[in-house]
Amino acid sequence: MNKMKILVVPFLQSILLIGSLEAHCPVYLTVSLTGKTLQDTLLEINWGPYCYGPPQWVGIYAKDPTTSNFQPDFRIDGIANRTGKLITPIKLGKLHFPGGWNRQDASDQPATQYPAGKCLPHFVASYNGTELLTVDCLKIQPNWMAQIKDVNRLPLKDIFLPGTHASGAVFGSSNKSNSILVRDYLVVQQFDVWSQLVFGIRYLDFSIGYKNMNTENEADNFWIANENMLITPLVGILRDVCLFVKRSGEMIVLDFSSFPIGFYKHPEIYSSLYRLLRQELGYEAYRRNVTKDDHCANRNIREILQQDRHILILFPTQELPYPASESTMLCPPWQRFSTSFMNISQTLDYMQLLFSKKPDSPVRDDGWIFTAVRSMEQTLNTQKLETAKKRAAVLNPKVNQWLKGPWGNNANVVAMDYFSNTNIVDLAIQVNAHKAFVMANKDYINLDIFNLC
Structure with missing residues (x-):
């Protein structure tokens, strides 16, 4: 009796997943870009693609x-x-996160873990007659990374990280954010950074401006900037990030991507910002091993959490004077690609080039960030000035739809303005669960087949 071993590659689950998606019509809720206030913003029904x-x-x-x-x-x-989106008359209303996930909730009790997310009181269901087909809800997902089996073994460069562009550019209490220019054209997120993280965002993009506020507190001089204007103070956002990772145990990537105001030819201001980051984030910031390599994107979540740290900081260290330029607390920036000055057709072509990862693609075997945005300047070039919400309302559904095809499997970081009118977090969870399964089971099973002849 001869014994033969056959290696079975675990594509069956992928086939079943694709088959199930084709067999019905996914229906889900997003937050539209209507309403002058967040409470008055209307919900959207989405179906497809x-x-x-x-x-x-x-x-x-x-x-x-x-x-x-x-x-x-x-x-x-x-x-x-077969694919569509409809704004409803249902308002989002006042947000209240369950399970200890409001910023102001007492920290003496651990926040509730939600393996499959937690529904807010907004549900959507689809039917044929009285037959219920699908149910979904608007949900928070504050600890989704910890719930995906084996995802912590994937290098960061292979994980789909849902992100926001200009993450701190949110309408708030600052006088600088009260002008019409800022409110309509420079604010690009509906939810503050705390809420973004609770909903499941895991990459934050910060453009930093400096203005001497003539106070004794050095931290007061650093601001979130967008389109070369100051929006809101930085330090409170850093503290929200720290509070969230303590409460959730999740890993967050912070990208200090640009410094448009006050930094040019001022290395001492970069040094001052570094001191602030060390003060506010130092005990949560991952320390890279320079004897191993400098590519933080090659590390996995497990390695980061083994240090009992939860924040990975991307920063252009070449702007810092020695010895801060060699700080192990800071990781070199990842590759960045943006659609800022592209129309929809150009964006589609660009995404095809990037996400195909063909030999002519500029994406390399390292961490990379795709920023799906349209800048205010781009709309000026077309002689039609559009608000930030109008720009995102056109672009985001297209990018979200394209990522639901095979391109999503090659995504690393995808950052958007007004992420809330997409379901990018759900999409990232599905893609990462598939990636982790394939990685963990690439030598999945050996079938013993007996030749009875």
Whole structure:
């Protein structure tokens, strides 16, 4: 009797996943870019992409419709197209995060872990007649990385990290953020940094400006900037990041990507910012091993958490004078690619070049960041000045849809303005679960086949 071993590559799960997506029509909720205030912002129903059988009707509920026979608060009938988005009259309302995930919640009790996320009181369900097809909800996902088996073994360069561009450019209490110019054209996120992290964002992009505020506190001089204007103070955002990682145990990438105001030819200001980062983030910042290599993107989450640290800082160390320029607390920047000055057609072509990872692609075997944005200057060049929300409302659904194809499997960091009108966090979770499964099971199983002849 001969014995033969056959290596089975675990593509079966991928085939089943793709088959299930094609067999029905995914329906989900996002936050539209309407409303002067966050509470007044309207919810959106999304379906697709490429539904093979659109449902007969879809409803929005304030409670889980699987628990009882509720009537929907809003209903749409007659969905015909295979991909779509519809703004509803349902308002987001005042945000209250359950389970100890509000910033102001007491820290003496650990926050609740949510393996599959936690629904806020906004649900969407699709039906054929009275047959329930799908249910989803607007959800927070404060500890999603810890819930994906084996994802902590993947190098950071192989993980899809959902991110925000100009992460701190949020409308707030600062006088600088109260002008119409700032509110309509320079603010590019609906949710503050704390809320972004609770919803599941794991990469934050910071453009930093410096202005001497003539106070005794050095930290007061550093501001979040966007489009070369100061928006909001930096130090409070750094403290929110630290509080979140303590409460969640998750790993966050902070990218100090540009320094448009006050830094040029002033190495002492870079040094002052470095001191602030060391003061506020030092005990949570990953320390790279310079004897191993300088490529922090080759590290995995497990290696970072083994140091009992949760924040990886990207910073152009060449701008710092010695010895700060050799700080192990700072990682060299990753490759950056942006669509700032592209129209939709050019963005599609550019994404195809980047995400295909073909030999002519500029993406290399290192960490890389794709920033899907349209700048204010780009709209001026087309003689049509659009607000930041209008720009994101056009671009984000397209990029989100394209990433749901095979390109998403090659994504590293994807950063957006107004990420909240997409489901990029859910998409990243699905992609990372698949990547981790394939990595952990590449030598998955040996079948013993007996030749009985």
